[in-house]
Amino acid sequence: EAGVAQSPRYKIIEKRQSVAFWCNPISGHATLYWYQQILGQGPKLLIQFQNNGVVDDSQLPKDRFSAERLKGVDSTLKIQPAKLEDSAVYLCASSGGAVETQYFGPGTRLLVL
């Protein structure tokens, strides 16, 4: 069974530029999550989707971050404009339902200069 796929794996941009990350969850998983992991910290949830609806985006900086999950499968996370403090690993995870185990992708390492 294929795992969670993410791309790109690495991205370097300058501040004020925009960037987008893509995630393809495990087939059949209805719930998709985006987490931000700053160096030396544990991951923190940015947004959770159930199918193509948003369940929780309370920690998403909505002035610069946006996310969508078209057709309830793939998802994209966008940052526009990026700030230095957005440098982090962005992890996508999926699960088969409420409080089921979340399986993570390899992450996208973002460096904002």
Add this chain to the structure above:
Amino acid sequence: AQKVTQAQTEISVVEKEDVTLDCVYETRDTTYYLFWYKQPPSGELVFLIRRNSFDEQNEISGRYSWNFQKSTSSFNFTITASQVVDSAVYFCALSEEAGNTDKLIFGTGTRLQVFP
């Protein structure tokens, strides 16, 4: 409020030593779930175990074992006869059933270095 504390920032051991990673959690919910994930240098979070709050049985999987004690709100992880491949950052996480979201609340992680 939900919180997970991993007080050990970094642990170094020599191969074949046993090592225990501590995890203490806080929650007001009676139904919750605890997890351990491994994050090797490649960066991917690898799922190790999931336990619910009603199952306090200890679990063993090969060289890995977990001790869940509700009385002390702890969910500790022991690696027996550690190997170099065990070197990674290990995260303990908490998820609650109540509310709309089942987001994971992670601790700050414990970096384990196993030297040959």
